[in-house]
Amino acid sequence: MRKSRRVIRVIKVILDVGxxxxxxxxxxxxxxxxxxxxxxxYADWNTTVHIPQYDFSEKIDLNTDEVxxxxxxxxxxxxxLKIKNTLLVKSSSIxxxxxxxxxxxxxxxxxxxxxxxLHKGVPFTFENVITLKRIAFFxxxxxxxxxxLYLFExxxxxxxxxxxxxxxxxxxxxxEVLLIAIIFYIVAEIFNSGLELKKENEGFV
Numbered sequence: 095m096r097k098s099r100r101v102i103r104v105i106k107v108i109l110d111v112g113x114x115x116x117x118x119x120x121x122x123x124x125x126x127x128x129x130x131x132x133x134x135x136y137a138d139w140n141t142t143v144h145i146p147q148y149d150f151s152e153k154i155d156l157n158t159d160e161v162x163x164x165x166x167x168x169x170x171x172x173x174x175l176k177i178k179n180t181l182l183v184k185s186s187s188i189x190x191x192x193x194x195x196x197x198x199x200x201x202x203x204x205x206x207x208x209x210x211x212l213h214k215g216v217p218f219t220f221e222n223v224i225t226l227k228r229i230a231f232f233x234x235x236x237x238x239x240x241x242x243l244y245l246f247e248x249x250x251x252x253x254x255x256x257x258x259x260x261x262x263x264x265x266x267x268x269x270e271v272l273l274i275a276i277i278f279y280i281v282a283e284i285f286n287s288g289l290e291l292k293k294e295n296e297g298f299v
Contacts, residue, residue, distance in 0.1 A: 136176035226282035234275035
């Protein structure tokens with residue numbers, strides 16, 4: 095029991111540190127974004143794109159005859175450019191930063207709240223059930239934010255490059271977050287069952 099309380103306390107301390115560390119990161123990110131928009135007409139932008147497969151085999155020189163038929167092909171590349179800080183770029187960037195930081199703060203806040211309750215030795219409460227479900231909800235929202243980011247990148251490519259340029263961008267979607275959200279929701283239901291059992295036991299006493 096003492097060991098589990100120690101583990102909970104360590105996690106709680108880590109979450110507290112993460113909370114204040116993220117405040118610093120959010121402040122730095124916001125300041126950098128403000129500086130970029132206030133003093134620069136163009137901003138650096140990089141993304142990974144798919145390109146027509148290119149064979150580099152003819153350019154590879156071999157020092158020995160111990161290997162042969164070397165094949166080196168590429169189908170991805172890093173697209174780097176400077177994008178003008180238009181109203182759309184500014185508003186989209188601010189929205190994405192705000193959305194990402196809101197999710198991070200919300201998840202850490204509710205995790206801190208949960209582990210504070212667990213550290214006090216009162217796991218099966220209605221408030222903890224609600225907290226767990228909110229954590230699941232905020233984690234699941236990461237996927238829609240990633241989709242919005244993908245649409246933003248897609249809009250930049252489609253609006254600024256002619257059709258003969260043959261490259262495309264794939265969305266970076268972490269479907270693992272849905273699994274994590276489902277796990278938290280299941281844990282919330284387990285806590286809810288524990289709460290109901292606790293109420294029944296108290297009713298018998």
